[in-house]
Amino acid sequence: MTAPQEPSASPPGPPGPGGAPPTPSPVVSWRRRLHGIAETAFEEHRTAELVAEVLGSLGIAVATGIGGTGVVGTLTRGTSGRAIGLRADMDALPIRERTGLPYASRHEGRMHACGHDGHMAMVLGAAAALARDEGFDGTVRFVFQPAEEPGKGAAAMIADGLFDRFPMDAIFGLHNIPGIPAGHLATRPGAIMAGEDDFAITVTGRGGHASAPHLVVDPLVVSAHIIIALQSIVARTVDPLEPAVVSCTDLATDGARNAVPTTVRITGDTRNFNPEVSEVLERRIRDIAEHTARAHGAAAEVTYTREFGTTVNHPDATAAAVRAARRTVGEHRHDPDTPPITASEDFGAYADRVPANFTLIGNGATGEPGGVPLHSRDYDFNDAVLPTGIRYYRNIVHQMLRQA
Numbered sequence: 001m002t003a004p005q006e007p008s009a010s011p012p013g014p015p016g017p018g019g020a021p022p023t024p025s026p027v028v029s030w031r032r033r034l035h036g037i038a039e040t041a042f043e044e045h046r047t048a049e050l051v052a053e054v055l056g057s058l059g060i061a062v063a064t065g066i067g068g069t070g071v072v073g074t075l076t077r078g079t080s081g082r083a084i085g086l087r088a089d090m091d092a093l094p095i096r097e098r099t100g101l102p103y104a105s106r107h108e109g110r111m112h113a114c115g116h117d118g119h120m121a122m123v124l125g126a127a128a129a130l131a132r133d134e135g136f137d138g139t140v141r142f143v144f145q146p147a148e149e150p151g152k153g154a155a156a157m158i159a160d161g162l163f164d165r166f167p168m169d170a171i172f173g174l175h176n177i178p179g180i181p182a183g184h185l186a187t188r189p190g191a192i193m194a195g196e197d198d199f200a201i202t203v204t205g206r207g208g209h210a211s212a213p214h215l216v217v218d219p220l221v222v223s224a225h226i227i228i229a230l231q232s233i234v235a236r237t238v239d240p241l242e243p244a245v246v247s248c249t250d251l252a253t254d255g256a257r258n259a260v261p262t263t264v265r266i267t268g269d270t271r272n273f274n275p276e277v278s279e280v281l282e283r284r285i286r287d288i289a290e291h292t293a294r295a296h297g298a299a300a301e302v303t304y305t306r307e308f309g310t311t312v313n314h315p316d317a318t319a320a321a322v323r324a325a326r327r328t329v330g331e332h333r334h335d336p337d338t339p340p341i342t343a344s345e346d347f348g349a350y351a352d353r354v355p356a357n358f359t360l361i362g363n364g365a366t367g368e369p370g371g372v373p374l375h376s377r378d379y380d381f382n383d384a385v386l387p388t389g390i391r392y393y394r395n396i397v398h399q400m401l402r403q404a
Contacts, residue, residue, distance in 0.1 A: 043069070048070070084396070176381060
């Protein structure tokens, strides 16, 4: 795959009706500039400035500071009262980049390792194309959301009056997925991404010298029993037809090499598609942790929080998304009934308020450009998929805001 040419400073030209234009060269530049100024949740100040600057240069009305650092652009054509939203997430991850790219993050310890720079570039590219497009009747909202990674940004924008101040009849989003061939589109009606719950278990024993284990209550041993026992929840408590994941992801102690600690903290998360399953997971984690600790003469305290709801695609919005995807990439590069995935996204908060569709876009097959997994220090968004995302969004607008 050849690398995209360095973009010029000229604005993008309009695509032909239903056509397949090349990537507007400024879009690659926008994406790489955004990559270089990676900022984490609710700190996306320079990112928001750049987004607002680009939207303003296109003649699009801009509102900033929505839900903290969120940006909303508004473009209206014709007289229709219909309106739809195109959403991109803005935040990066607290990861130290090691790609060695010339446009790598200049902010130490912060990196666009999930492709949000590409998501923003696709919506900006769609805004640029639509700003010169007279072929729709209605309003497009370009929604740039902070803090997707911790699952707080969508709720913050909604609480700040997103849908009251910028009414929408439906909202659409894309997320890149490494492991899927570049530019392929996949969606489904109903649940497409899982809810995520977080848990922390603090095990308290009695610490002491490592040479006198008979005088201590070892919370590390207790924690090991708890971690192993937690793996039985999905296998022996959850209905095998219900998807669920329980993962312990970190273990921290207050001990030293030659001392048995007093406390151990286990942290992790669960994934599910059903609120009833979420309740089962919480109950069983509490039971296992507390009773296992008590059996060893220790104590356990469990904190369980629900961070992301399930992302559920509305049938009508999904039907429109499927038609737009087929027009964009054809039948053979689109899956209208893809299996759900257990990753989580706070786009579901929008879907709880208005008809919504979330679609996955392939970033590149494994072993090919764009195939490095998300949240990796080596990841980079594949610029080759930018044209597909832009065409898809434009086709969504034409699908939803047809001229009378």
